[in-house]
Amino acid sequence: MLIDRFDLKILEQLQRDDSLSIAQLAEGIGLSVTPCWRRIQRLEKEGVIEKRIAVLSPEKLDLGLTVFVMIKTDKHNQAWLNEFQETVKAFPEIIEVNRLAGEYDYLLKVITRNNQSYDAFYKRLIARIELSNVTSCFSMEQVKKTTELPLGEIT
């Protein structure tokens, strides 16, 4: 799977905005419509393009609170792990979960409406699974947020 500089331009554009027509995109990158279209098809088939989505505004939907939850656990067996994975997948407020190397075992990103709804979420979470040490870090301000991968590094 090789990605040349046309593919890279296509990906850069589409990950920023895929609402342009292929004709506009093709013109922007200096290619005609058909080969450009074929490249997009290929990138989708290969899985380089995972999906196409609409990004919604959390603020407009009254989902203005982001909290990062840091978790330490003393249970490192498979059963607990499975239960944990099932649990986080069941909560739509949990946007992202990473298992970490270092002091904390897991980092969760949670989006809710406000303090009160976060508290309700938190209670439901700890009721469902045992977590030995939980720290909630409230986000005061989104300084930067992007969905774009850094493609510049790719040759």
Place this chain on the structure above:
Amino acid sequence: MLIDRFDLKILEQLQRDDSLSIAQLAEGIGLSVTPCWRRIQRLEKEGVIEKRIAVLSPEKLDLGLTVFVMIKTDKHNQAWLNEFQETVKAFPEIIEVNRLAGEYDYLLKVITRNNQSYDAFYKRLIARIELSNVTSCFSMEQVKKTTELPLGEIT
């Protein structure tokens, strides 16, 4: 700006996958094409739909390393803050930056190719701006990752 049940269904579908035609979408939610189209237009104009993008695969693009960088600073003046904001915006590897309440001041999410490129990034970062205390937490595994906002909470 009121959002009814139809709008919610549209948003839920589009934030999951916007590659369907409006005809398919309209059928799925029980509306005909034109009113469905008009609702999408309105949601875009109002900013509830921020943008439409392609989500790319980090793995396929050899961007398999995610690191969370926790920063404490002793400089809380406006000049430093501006410089910090400019800096994080200039680094495409920095995907997300939140100012936190609590022990740490900032949490950064960084995506790079591997340890080596992370180290190169880290050196460039600390060369550019003074940070008094920096902890890098490497992600071992993405347990969950979604781009979908929890719309279930909205009435």
Place this chain on the structure above:
DNA sequence: CACTGTTCAGGAATTTTATTCCTTATCGCT
């Protein structure tokens, strides 16, 4: 209770865009 204005759904026509099909150019290899 009609009348009127407003809002919103739906169908059909039209325009735009995506997709297919076919032809041509380029390049590496023997």
Place this chain on the structure above:
DNA sequence: AGCGATAAGGAATAAAATTCCTGAACAGTG
């Protein structure tokens, strides 16, 4: 030079988005 593979481009076709028009439901008013 000749062959085969790979990729580009143009034109035709299919599909989708967008516009335009009609009609239903409903609240406010004389």
